[in-house]
Amino acid sequence: MRRVGIVGGGQLARMLALAGRRLGIRCDVLDPAENPCAAPVARHLRGSFEDTQALDHLVADCGVATFDFENVAVAPLQHLAQRMPVRPSPRVLAIAQDRLEEKRFIRGLGIPVAEFHTVDSLQDLRAAAVQLRLPCLIKTRRFGYDGKGQWKLTQLDDCERVWSELEGTPAIAEAWVPYRREVSLIVVRDAQANHRLYPLTENHHVDGILGYSLAPAPTSCEMQAEAESLAFRLVDALDYVGVLAIELFEMDGHLMINEIAPRVHNSGHWTIEGAHCSQFENHLRAVTDLPLGDAAARGYSVMLNVIGEWPECEGLLACAGVNVHDYEKTPRPGRKIGHLTVCADSVEELHGRAQALLRAAGRGELWAGLQPRIAAMVG
Amino acid sequence: MRRVGIVGGGQLARMLALAGRRLGIRCDVLDPAENPCAAPVARHLRGSFEDTQALDHLVADCGVATFDFENVAVAPLQHLAQRMPVRPSPRVLAIAQDRLEEKRFIRGLGIPVAEFHTVDSLQDLRAAAVQLRLPCLIKTRRFGYDGKGQWKLTQLDDCERVWSELEGTPAIAEAWVPYRREVSLIVVRDAQANHRLYPLTENHHVDGILGYSLAPAPTSCEMQAEAESLAFRLVDALDYVGVLAIELFEMDGHLMINEIAPRVHNSGHWTIEGAHCSQFENHLRAVTDLPLGDAAARGYSVMLNVIGEWPECEGLLACAGVNVHDYEKTPRPGRKIGHLTVCADSVEELHGRAQALLRAAGRGELWAGLQPRIAAMVG
Numbered sequence: 001m002r003r004v005g006i007v008g009g010g011q012l013a014r015m016l017a018l019a020g021r022r023l024g025i026r027c028d029v030l031d032p033a034e035n036p037c038a039a040p041v042a043r044h045l046r047g048s049f050e051d052t053q054a055l056d057h058l059v060a061d062c063g064v065a066t067f068d069f070e071n072v073a074v075a076p077l078q079h080l081a082q083r084m085p086v087r088p089s090p091r092v093l094a095i096a097q098d099r100l101e102e103k104r105f106i107r108g109l110g111i112p113v114a115e116f117h118t119v120d121s122l123q124d125l126r127a128a129a130v131q132l133r134l135p136c137l138i139k140t141r142r143f144g145y146d147g148k149g150q151w152k153l154t155q156l157d158d159c160e161r162v163w164s165e166l167e168g169t170p171a172i173a174e175a176w177v178p179y180r181r182e183v184s185l186i187v188v189r190d191a192q193a194n195h196r197l198y199p200l201t202e203n204h205h206v207d208g209i210l211g212y213s214l215a216p217a218p219t220s221c222e223m224q225a226e227a228e229s230l231a232f233r234l235v236d237a238l239d240y241v242g243v244l245a246i247e248l249f250e251m252d253g254h255l256m257i258n259e260i261a262p263r264v265h266n267s268g269h270w271t272i273e274g275a276h277c278s279q280f281e282n283h284l285r286a287v288t289d290l291p292l293g294d295a296a297a298r299g300y301s302v303m304l305n306v307i308g309e310w311p312e313c314e315g316l317l318a319c320a321g322v323n324v325h326d327y328e329k330t331p332r333p334g335r336k337i338g339h340l341t342v343c344a345d346s347v348e349e350l351h352g353r354a355q356a357l358l359r360a361a362g363r364g365e366l367w368a369g370l371q372p373r374i375a376a377m378v379g
Numbered sequence: 380m381r382r383v384g385i386v387g388g389g390q391l392a393r394m395l396a397l398a399g400r401r402l403g404i405r406c407d408v409l410d411p412a413e414n415p416c417a418a419p420v421a422r423h424l425r426g427s428f429e430d431t432q433a434l435d436h437l438v439a440d441c442g443v444a445t446f447d448f449e450n451v452a453v454a455p456l457q458h459l460a461q462r463m464p465v466r467p468s469p470r471v472l473a474i475a476q477d478r479l480e481e482k483r484f485i486r487g488l489g490i491p492v493a494e495f496h497t498v499d500s501l502q503d504l505r506a507a508a509v510q511l512r513l514p515c516l517i518k519t520r521r522f523g524y525d526g527k528g529q530w531k532l533t534q535l536d537d538c539e540r541v542w543s544e545l546e547g548t549p550a551i552a553e554a555w556v557p558y559r560r561e562v563s564l565i566v567v568r569d570a571q572a573n574h575r576l577y578p579l580t581e582n583h584h585v586d587g588i589l590g591y592s593l594a595p596a597p598t599s600c601e602m603q604a605e606a607e608s609l610a611f612r613l614v615d616a617l618d619y620v621g622v623l624a625i626e627l628f629e630m631d632g633h634l635m636i637n638e639i640a641p642r643v644h645n646s647g648h649w650t651i652e653g654a655h656c657s658q659f660e661n662h663l664r665a666v667t668d669l670p671l672g673d674a675a676a677r678g679y680s681v682m683l684n685v686i687g688e689w690p691e692c693e694g695l696l697a698c699a700g701v702n703v704h705d706y707e708k709t710p711r712p713g714r715k716i717g718h719l720t721v722c723a724d725s726v727e728e729l730h731g732r733a734q735a736l737l738r739a740a741g742r743g744e745l746w747a748g749l750q751p752r753i754a755a756m757v758g
Contacts, residue, residue: 326403
């Protein structure tokens with residue numbers, strides 16, 4: 001029996017564990033919370049991520065360890081890695097959790113990233129703002145997510161305010177990228193260097209959090225080929241095992257990496273129904289040395305995040321082709337508590353279904369943005 | 380929060396609970412086993428089905444009760460039904476668990492069934508054999524499954540042996556039906572009399588146990604219409620709520636009911652990946668008064684049961700389009716321990732994928748039977 005230890009027990013661990021249940025792969029999750037999201041479908045080890053005793057339980061019971069978020073400290077994963085395979089490796093995590101290291105690594109591979117500068121002082125900040133021109137972005141090097149730890153600098157006079165808000169946290173300044181749209185790539189690689197790449201996904205953020213995704217993203221064959229070359233170069237250079245999510249900007253038909261996440265990713269949730277083998281199943285297959293599954297799309301999908309509170313369930317389920325994913329989390333403003341995926345066999349069908357879904361979800365205001373993007377999916 | 384009590388904790392309860400997890404519907408399973416199949420994904424109440432205290436836990440904690448197999452006694456369900464909604468109703472269960480009642484009920488609706496006679500004595504048995512002509516089938520009225528409790532009577536001289544093997548168990552004699560093939564229908568109905576019908580499934584038995592199913596079954600529009608009329612008449616007459624499985628014989632392009640199962644059914648397992656909304660999700664939706672989901676097929680599917688022991692997992696997962704469902708049961712000869720569903724967008728693709736799957740599953744001997752049936756799916 002295969003058994004996977006997951007550091008972190010949030011919704012990503014939950015969906016990994018659910019995929020594992022079907023395959024006969026058991027998951028043990030380590031999480032400090034009393035009742036984390038993954039607990040109902042996995043064995044829950046309660047403990048902090050630095051709790052050596054809890055970590056050693058994973059070592060004793062599991063054949064491999066992974067993690068469901070990138071803000072875990074590297075040290076506990078290194079403790080594990082000395083005792084069992086950790087996939088992806090702590091080295092990858094160390095790169096991905098530091099925006100400076102990440103950007104240097106990517107640029108070192110010759111893959112385009114936005115111009116950037118280290119910010120360790122008010123002087124650095126001012127110099128970067130002048131060099132990059134305004135507006136530019138200031139981001140903490142570590143622990144940023146969902147738009148937190150980010151500032152858009154629009155005038156030099158704001159440097160002092162941003163610097164004081166940083167409270168001395170190491171940061172970087174990034175050039176403002178006038179991108180046409182945001183897309184993401186979900187790639188999976190196994191220890192034998194086999195790869196599978198899901199079709200590009202188009203992402204739309206609302207208030208700094210992913211609002212909805214469309215897949216396959218309306219795109220050209222050339223762009224999918226460029227994405228593939230970029231993704232494979234990246235995972236091979238990292239000797240990556242598991243699912244890697246790559247967030248990209250599209251500019252003039254070319255791609256630039258915004259950031260990477262060394263794990264399954266919100267923008268890949270549509271793969272549960274919208275692809276033959278989901279990102280969750282493929283991550284488990286990769287880390288347990290099982291053959292990778294088919295990443296091709298099944299029809300056309302739109303994924304909508306449920307944030308803060310649930311719309312009425314009856315209305316959602318009355319929509320054709322809608323799949324409800326409830327993470328069984330306590331609703332709280334700004335919290336991701338579930339997602340909805342609507343699938344269709346044709347773009348025309350998706351158009352009608354997505355509109356009905358937004359209405360039922362009380363998110364009709366998104367239709368003006370979504371409608372033209374669905375229309376663009378044809379061809 | 381919706382919460383469903385399930386009497387029985389086998390693989391059907393497990394797959395119901397897994398579907399529920401996604402929707403935010405919790406399932407509590409009552410099962411006497413120490414670690415039943417559904418326990419890792421549901422709350423497990425350990426107790427016999429007659430354990431009033433355990434039943435009252437379901438009453439206290441759940442909004443509705445259902446069951447995952449039809450051989451549970453009616454009395455405990457009546458105990459529940461006096462205290463909470465039980466869906467489908469104990470009355471339906473009482474009919475479905477007795478072949479005589481079931482056949483009388485179906486015939487009473489003007490729906491074709493094989494000719495049958497009650498067998499309560501050796502005299503009855505002889506008389507039935509003469510009237511029905513040989514061969515005919517002798518079946519216990521209750522507790523039969525997977526070909527158990529059945530005899531094929533080929534000569535009158537065997538009456539005494541069969542009668543002695545029955546050991547006085549009430550039985551029926553059924554005419555031998557020279558059917559062309561076996562198909563099944565999965566229908567779901569809610570308390571407001573809304574229906575959804577999955578496409579007909581074609582079933583092939585091996586050693587008395589379902590071996591594999593194809594869906595949608597190669598069939599004509601007229602036959603799907605006949606199936607629909609028959610299914611809707613049946614569930615309406617039973618005031619049925621939930622999923623009902625109907626096993627049918629096809630004879631000269633017409634359908635005759637073989638038996639019904641008042642629950643989700645092995646021949647509907649393909650709906651997890653092969654339909655927009657699975658039989659498991661639709662059963663939960665129906666019993667919790669949520670809108671029914673889309674029962675249309677997504678592409679073409681073949682479902683293969685895993686019986687007795689697991690083939691090597693690597694080989695199975697290396698097959699394109701294959702979904703592995705491991706029930707986490709201890710392997711034992713003749714025991715259903717999992718199933719495999721292979722899906723494809725076209726019949727041609729299914730042909731190649733199904734052949735690869737049979738080979739990887741070590742069931743190559745089934746290909747001679749399956750191959751022409753897949754070929755028949757076109758048109």
